[in-house]
Amino acid sequence: MTEPTRQAVMGPDGLEALRQALVRRGRTVVGPTVRDDAIVLAELTSASELPFGWGVEVEAGRYRLRRRSDRMAFAHSAGPQSWKKYLHPERVRQWTADRGPDGTLTVREEVDRPPAYAFLGVRPCDLSAIAVQDRVLVGGPHRDEAYRRRRTGAFLVVVECVEPGATCFCVSMGTGPAVHGGHDLALTEVDDERGHRFWVRAGSEAGAEVLAELPVRPADPTTVARAEEAVTRAAGRMGRTMPPVDLRDLMRDTLEAERWNDVAARCLTCGNCTMVCPTCYCTTTEDVTDLTGEHAERWRRWDVCYDLDFTHMHGGTVRRSGLSRYRQWLTHKIGTWHDQFGSSGCVGCGRCIVWCPVAIDITEEAHALHAEASGRDAEGAGAS
Amino acid sequence: MSGVDRRPTMAVWKFASCDGCQLTLLDCEDELLPLADQVRISYFLEATSAAGPGPYDLSLVDGSITTPADAERIRHIRDVSRYLVTIGACATAGGIQALRNFADVAEFRAAVYASPEYVETLADSTAISLNVPVDFELRGCPVDRGQLLEVITAHLAGRRPDISDHSVCFPCKRRGTVCLPVAKGVPCLGPVTHDGCGALCPAYGRGCYGCFGPSGSTNLPAFVPLLRRDGMSGLDVVRVLRTFNTAAPEFAAASSALAEAERPPEAGQRDATGEPGPGQDGAAPRHRWEDE
Numbered sequence: 001m002t003e004p005t006r007q008a009v010m011g012p013d014g015l016e017a018l019r020q021a022l023v024r025r026g027r028t029v030v031g032p033t034v035r036d037d038a039i040v041l042a043e044l045t046s047a048s049e050l051p052f053g054w055g056v057e058v059e060a061g062r063y064r065l066r067r068r069s070d071r072m073a074f075a076h077s078a079g080p081q082s083w084k085k086y087l088h089p090e091r092v093r094q095w096t097a098d099r100g101p102d103g104t105l106t107v108r109e110e111v112d113r114p115p116a117y118a119f120l121g122v123r124p125c126d127l128s129a130i131a132v133q134d135r136v137l138v139g140g141p142h143r144d145e146a147y148r149r150r151r152t153g154a155f156l157v158v159v160e161c162v163e164p165g166a167t168c169f170c171v172s173m174g175t176g177p178a179v180h181g182g183h184d185l186a187l188t189e190v191d192d193e194r195g196h197r198f199w200v201r202a203g204s205e206a207g208a209e210v211l212a213e214l215p216v217r218p219a220d221p222t223t224v225a226r227a228e229e230a231v232t233r234a235a236g237r238m239g240r241t242m243p244p245v246d247l248r249d250l251m252r253d254t255l256e257a258e259r260w261n262d263v264a265a266r267c268l269t270c271g272n273c274t275m276v277c278p279t280c281y282c283t284t285t286e287d288v289t290d291l292t293g294e295h296a297e298r299w300r301r302w303d304v305c306y307d308l309d310f311t312h313m314h315g316g317t318v319r320r321s322g323l324s325r326y327r328q329w330l331t332h333k334i335g336t337w338h339d340q341f342g343s344s345g346c347v348g349c350g351r352c353i354v355w356c357p358v359a360i361d362i363t364e365e366a367h368a369l370h371a372e373a374s375g376r377d378a379e380g381a382g383a384s
Numbered sequence: 385m386s387g388v389d390r391r392p393t394m395a396v397w398k399f400a401s402c403d404g405c406q407l408t409l410l411d412c413e414d415e416l417l418p419l420a421d422q423v424r425i426s427y428f429l430e431a432t433s434a435a436g437p438g439p440y441d442l443s444l445v446d447g448s449i450t451t452p453a454d455a456e457r458i459r460h461i462r463d464v465s466r467y468l469v470t471i472g473a474c475a476t477a478g479g480i481q482a483l484r485n486f487a488d489v490a491e492f493r494a495a496v497y498a499s500p501e502y503v504e505t506l507a508d509s510t511a512i513s514l515n516v517p518v519d520f521e522l523r524g525c526p527v528d529r530g531q532l533l534e535v536i537t538a539h540l541a542g543r544r545p546d547i548s549d550h551s552v553c554f555p556c557k558r559r560g561t562v563c564l565p566v567a568k569g570v571p572c573l574g575p576v577t578h579d580g581c582g583a584l585c586p587a588y589g590r591g592c593y594g595c596f597g598p599s600g601s602t603n604l605p606a607f608v609p610l611l612r613r614d615g616m617s618g619l620d621v622v623r624v625l626r627t628f629n630t631a632a633p634e635f636a637a638a639s640s641a642l643a644e645a646e647r648p649p650e651a652g653q654r655d656a657t658g659e660p661g662p663g664q665d666g667a668a669p670r671h672r673w674e675d676e
């Protein structure tokens with residue numbers, strides 16, 4: 001771990017002080033909270049809305065809230081939503097057009113004024129996911145303005161993971177459970193015989209300024225050691241792994257594998273995996289007119305590669321089969337994303353595994369493809 | 385302004401249905417007057433008794449075909465319509481009355497009517513598209529008001545209606561609902577059901593009932609075990625697939641296959657619903673993952 005610029009320890013009351021410090025700066029503070037039997041993201045009007053004492057039990061196709069025996073607020077793995085809900089909203093108006101009485105057309109670009117966000121409780125995998133979306137949406141010559149307006153200056157409070165879920169594999173993807181920069185503040189939560197507390201580090205100037213206003217005490221070696229141990233332990237308790245090979249090569253070399261038929265027979269093409277994925281960014285446009293035809297609007301909304309319309313061109317849909325659509329998802333996430341954006345499109349958060357209603361597991365599919373390819377290689381070697 | 389009325393003409397036609405879909409049009413209170421500025425509503429018995437002469441630029445058809453006379457009438461309507469849109473589950477999939485397709489209609493008729501010989505009816509309730517070519521099918525029981533207006537508006541503007549045929553899970557995730565089967569083990573037809581309602585039921589904690597029929601990309605054989613996992617019996621699954629869209633091919637194939645599998649050996653002609661055996665064969669499900 002790199003030497004933090006400034007560090008301290010605070011008690012749980014520090015979270016409300018932190019929220020207030022961010023609100024004083026005109027920010028909308030969003031964080032995890034319990035709603036509808038899940039830990040979702042919502043605007044926090046008090047730090048007491050954080051899920052103190054709540055954990056989750058996850059498996060492929062299954063998510064259950066459970067009470068913890070301690071007071072931990074961030075000892076839960078990824079929920080059904082991610083920060084893209086705020087940074088890359090599901091539906092945005094892009095422009096409106098009006099035809100005047102004399103027939104002239106006026107087109108107005110939509111420039112909305114989103115809130116200045118502060119995200120409280122970003123997991124390291126999700127911080128990586130934000131970095132991935134940064135590269136996709138504002139990293140190239142064509143910037144997505146709606147994303148840029150929300151992302152610029154968003155204040156990120158990252159909380160390191162000490163309680164990975166059964167579907168987590170951030171270690172395989174190199175994105176967690178420790179934080180490696182890109183945050184304004186980093187917290188690590190400890191609840192032991194010495195009390196419930198957070199080791200806090202500033203990762204930016206803005207973070208250091210906020211930290212200076214919090215009710216903190218100097219970082220003591222025991223708290224720091226306990227916090228570091230907990231994160232190290234978490235790294236050893238990942239519920240899932242990816243095969244230890246170059247996944248991009250694996251995807252490139254298994255395009256005709258039998259396994260795709262197997263997964264296609266199970267996949268509902270319902271699109272849930274893509275919509276919960278914190279890095280999937282695809283959208284479609286929606287042009288609407290009013291009854292008179294004098295007023296038109298263009299909206300863009302989330303769309304995903306499981307939709308038949310996604311590849312609809314003159315003459316019809318290109319990726320008709322479920323096989324070709326599942327394969328597009330998996331090969332894009334962990335294969336061609338590297339060619340397109342210079343990184344993996346998967347950060348190992350496990351959401352697609354949990355929220356697939358029929359329990360299709362991206363890591364299991366990758367392992368099966370790897371096994372099939374290895375078997376084929378072994379056969380090939382045996383025959384020669 | 386010349387005295388010539390250049391507005392396109394629109395007609396609304398009724399077949400076997402509860403009229404709910406037609407009423408959806410009357411329910412468009414704020415838009416009805418602007419609509420009347422744009423189209424001349426020439427035939428709409430629900431709203432007026434004055435029937436105008438054809439031909440019609442846009443015909444909206446509500447209801448399914450259940451009698452020989454209706455089978456004749458829809459062919460005439462097709463002949464006098466430039467653009468024909470079916471509205472609702474009855475017109476698009478045969479409606480709840482297509483339950484008769486799985487039963488013996490003569491037995492029903494004898495049980496319901498005092499003088500069954502006067503009642504002329506077909507053995508099956510069929511979708512309009514099984515009788516005449518259809519230009520667009522709008523789903524739902526009933527149709528969604530916004531989607532109905534979109535179909536009419538798109539027709540007036542000469543563009544394709546912006547109506548997706550993906551699953552209910554798409555809008556469900558977009559609106560941020562916590563998934564019921566995953567988080568609570570509540571059965572939900574969303575993954576195989578056509579979008580249109582915007583995932584209304586899941587937002588209120590109820591599983592999707594499938595009002596809009598099968599989505600454009602279903603995999604029923606993989607989906608049925610999920611309903612079973614979430615506590616539905618084989619009979620429950622047959623029933624939930626046999627509601628408003630009972631005769632939609634994907635749902636009918638799955639319910640028939642399941643009814644067949646559930647049928648006790650001694651039950652003879654009766655399927656698992658307790659009704660007389662399937663009036664239509666359990667055609668193999670159409671697997672969308674097989675490249676067409």
Ligand code: SF4
Nearest residue numbers: 277346347349350352
């Ligand atoms: S592909 Fe799955 S595990 Fe990877 S980032 Fe997306 S949702 Fe998370």
Ligand code: SF4
Nearest residue numbers: 280282304305329332
């Ligand atoms: S996996 Fe599909 S939805 Fe996600 S970014 Fe790639 S193409 Fe888009």
Ligand code: SF4
Nearest residue numbers: 267268270271273356
């Ligand atoms: S993998 Fe699962 S969540 Fe994704 S489309 Fe297939 S069934 Fe739906």
Ligand code: SF4
Nearest residue numbers: 553556563564572574
């Ligand atoms: S609640 Fe139902 S409609 Fe919504 S995502 Fe889950 S399965 Fe799909």
